[in-house]
Amino acid sequence: xxxxxxxxxxxxEKLQKRKITAVQLTRxxxxxxxxxxxxxxxxxxxCDDKAMEMAREADIRLKNGENGDLLGIPYLVxxxxxxxxxxxxxxxxxxxxxxxxxxxxxxxxxxxxxxVILGKTNLDxxxxxxxxxxxxxxxxxxxxxxxRVPGGSSGGSAAAVAxxxxxxxxxxxTGGSIRHPASFCSVTGLKPTYGRSSxxxxxxxxxxxxxxxxxxxxxxxxxxxxAAIAGQDKNDATTPDEPVPDYGQDIDKSVKGLKIGLxxxxxxxxxxxxxxxxxxxxxxxLKKQGAEFLEVSLPHTKYGIAxxxxxxxxxxxxxxxxFDGIRYGFSAKETxxxxxxxxxxxxxxxxxxxxxxxxxxxxxxxxxxxDAYYLQAQKVRTIIKEEMDxxxxxxxxxxxxxxxxxxxxxxxxxxxxxQMYLEDVFVTGAxxxxxxxxxxxxxxxxxxPVGMQLIGKRFDEATLFRVGHSFQTTTEWHREKPEx
Ligand code: GLN
Numbered sequence: 001x002x003x004x005x006x007x008x009x010x011x012x013e014k015l016q017k018r019k020i021t022a023v024q025l026t027r028x029x030x031x032x033x034x035x036x037x038x039x040x041x042x043x044x045x046x047c048d049d050k051a052m053e054m055a056r057e058a059d060i061r062l063k064n065g066e067n068g069d070l071l072g073i074p075y076l077v078x079x080x081x082x083x084x085x086x087x088x089x090x091x092x093x094x095x096x097x098x099x100x101x102x103x104x105x106x107x108x109x110x111x112x113x114x115x116v117i118l119g120k121t122n123l124d125x126x127x128x129x130x131x132x133x134x135x136x137x138x139x140x141x142x143x144x145x146x147x148r149v150p151g152g153s154s155g156g157s158a159a160a161v162a163x164x165x166x167x168x169x170x171x172x173x174t175g176g177s178i179r180h181p182a183s184f185c186s187v188t189g190l191k192p193t194y195g196r197s198s199x200x201x202x203x204x205x206x207x208x209x210x211x212x213x214x215x216x217x218x219x220x221x222x223x224x225x226x227a228a229i230a231g232q233d234k235n236d237a238t239t240p241d242e243p244v245p246d247y248g249q250d251i252d253k254s255v256k257g258l259k260i261g262l263x264x265x266x267x268x269x270x271x272x273x274x275x276x277x278x279x280x281x282x283x284x285x286l287k288k289q290g291a292e293f294l295e296v297s298l299p300h301t302k303y304g305i306a307x308x309x310x311x312x313x314x315x316x317x318x319x320x321x322x323f324d325g326i327r328y329g330f331s332a333k334e335t336x337x338x339x340x341x342x343x344x345x346x347x348x349x350x351x352x353x354x355x356x357x358x359x360x361x362x363x364x365x366x367x368x369x370x371d372a373y374y375l376q377a378q379k380v381r382t383i384i385k386e387e388m389d390x391x392x393x394x395x396x397x398x399x400x401x402x403x404x405x406x407x408x409x410x411x412x413x414x415x416x417x418x419q420m421y422l423e424d425v426f427v428t429g430a431x432x433x434x435x436x437x438x439x440x441x442x443x444x445x446x447x448x449p450v451g452m453q454l455i456g457k458r459f460d461e462a463t464l465f466r467v468g469h470s471f472q473t474t475t476e477w478h479r480e481k482p483e484x
Contacts, residue, residue: 003028004164005481008073008221011167015062015072022062022072025167026055026116029074033118033165036484040141042150042160044079045087046119054116061114069224071114076160076169079120080127081212082201083107086117090203091135092125094329094349104201105236106170106212106229113228118166121156125351126320127172127205129153130180130423133414134353141410142184143482144448148407151184151423153177157215158185162482168225169215174206175308176427178213179439183402183451186441188468188478189215190222193459194434195240197226198233206315209431218478219440219468223247226461242459250462255470256290258463261395265301266426272405278443278450279401282471286399289470296391296398301429303380308428309421310364310377316354317361323349356417385433392435392457397464400426402439402451426453436461440468441477449477 003011003025014020030048037043051074058072077083080090082100084107089095103111110117124134132140132155140155142148143163150159154171158181161169171178173191182189190213197212204210214225230244262283267276283293325331325345332344350358364373392398404425413419430437435455442452456464472478 004032006167007217008069008167008224009218011073012069012071016067018062022055022058022116023052025072026051026074026118029118029166036163037165039146039484040143040159040163041138042121042140042156042163042165043076044089044091044120044122044137044156047086047117050086051116051118058114058116068113070110070228072116073167074116074118075110076118076121076157076166077107078123078154078157078169078171080123080172080203081107081170082203083117083120086120088120088203090126091123091137092349092351092354093136094323094345096136096330098329102201105198105233107201109229121160121169123156124153125354126203127153127174127177128316128353128357130176130420131414132156132181133410134351136351139410142407143484144186145407147409148448149184149410151181151403151407154215155181158182158187158189161185161187161215161217163484164481168217168221170212171215172202172210172212173431174210175312175431176424178215179402179427179437179451179453180423182215182439184407184449186449186477186480187215187217188219188222188438188440189213190226190438190461191430191436192226192230192461193436195238196242196436196459196461197229198236198239200233200235204319206312207319208311208315209434219465219472220248220251222438223251223465245462247462247465251465251469253466254290255286255467258291258467259395260286260291260293260467261296261391261398262293263296263298263301263391263398263400265298266400270404270422270425271401272445274445275401275405275450278445279452282442282452283399285475286467286471289474291467294395296395298387298391298429300380300384300387304384304428304432305421305425307377307380307384308424308432310373311381313357313361314364314374315361316357317365320354320358325349353417381432384429388429388433388435397457397467398455400453400455402426402453406445406448406450430455434458436464438464438468440471443477
């Protein structure tokens with residue numbers, strides 16, 4: 001078997017029994033990247049030498065008898081997560097030559113665990129998008145069909161996991177960016193509870209919903225990565241002192257008796273019929289395993305997109321103000337005065353979607369419109385959050401489709417921002433409410449993957465793992481791989 005195909009669980013077992021070395025495993029992943037990434041374009045930076053060095057260090061630790069689920073496991077990192085000494089571009093021209101001076105808190109934790117960084121993955125510029133087409137370095141291609149998008153904004157990470165270029169990958173989810181590409185590429189993608197994993201060292205998009213999380217080949221693997229990256233961090237005041245469970249412990253528990261809510265509003269409107277059939281089949285499978293399903297209602301779901309697309313641009317317009325051509329990245333040369341310097345640097349450095357969001361956000365925050373837009377959107381957000389918390393107090397989790405359709409063709413929706421924003425109808429709710437949510441493979445429509453989403457109670461990722469893992473023990477969807 002080719003080592004790059006292994007899951008974290010399989011690989012770490014082999015590493016610990018000394019059947020393989022971290023160097024061999026890392027080599028296999030790097031070779032796979034060389035073999036297929038010319039077509040997929042999932043990676044922006046591949047750091048062969050650094051990866052081999054980290055792998056050798058992991059092998060020494062293994063030889064010294066150290067154990068650990070992630071010791072010697074190679075992974076890829078979305079390029080809006082800071083990695084010390086490695087280029088970190090956020091897929092933007094403005095950061096094209098920027099090398100991170102420090103590592104994100106979650107990267108430090110993975111370094112300590114002995115995981116091996118292979119490189120950085122493509123994304124929509126600054127994570128603004130749902131197709132990875134907004135990257136300044138060109139789109140990533142979906143490994144299931146190279147003419148189609150991988151979803152976004154963590155499209156490079158999802159495509160890389162699907163194509164077995166790494167054992168797992170990291171993404172960030174602000175309004176669906178882990179779950180959406182996971183569903184388009186048929187991998188498992190977890191958005192942890194807001195605050196569960198530190199934002200320190202992420203390139204900020206929407207600070208009130210940003211959260212980093214794993215993209216993996218199985219649900220069990222997502223639990224392993226979350227356990228490693230979760231926890232309180234003194235550099236991120238939104239991470240509470242909440243215990244991090246050993247997710248492996250309860251993952252095998254049956255779903256018998258668990259109550260799963262089906263929010264009516266997520267099964268109507270723009271939902272593709274065949275996608276719905278796939279989700280219905282998944283529900284049937286979980287019923288067979290003993291889960292109880294009941295219909296619930298989240299009537300404010302329909303305002304999710306509208307409120308998300310006021311709040312997100314508002315925070316973006318403020319967060320991206322730091323890119324002034326002086327402190328970070330691209331700087332326009334020989335400008336007459338300061339203002340021209342700003343406009344030239346930003347005008348050249350930012351792409352069209354980023355500019356659109358800065359303008360929308362600046363407008364929504366401006367004195368005359370603040371109450372009508374930003375404040376109103378925040379009020380709607382509070383209602384959405386309270387409504388979801390309320391419904392979740394009577395069930396163990398919710399089940400919905402992740403996306404209304406399957407992967408679309410590259411170029412098909414890029415001229416229509418509104419259409420692109422509608423990709424997020426089923427994923428913005430959990431983001432606005434700060435709840436954990438996971439997309440897992442649930443079938444195929446015309447050869448294209450379908451994902452189902454599980455949404456849980458605050459800090460209760462464990463239930464999502466239990467349901468998802470149970471589903472993966474009797475289904476094979478997550479084992480299917482694209483032919484490349
Ligand atoms: N599609 C969403 C957006 O464009 C996803 C963003 C994200 O989660 N980073 O805002």
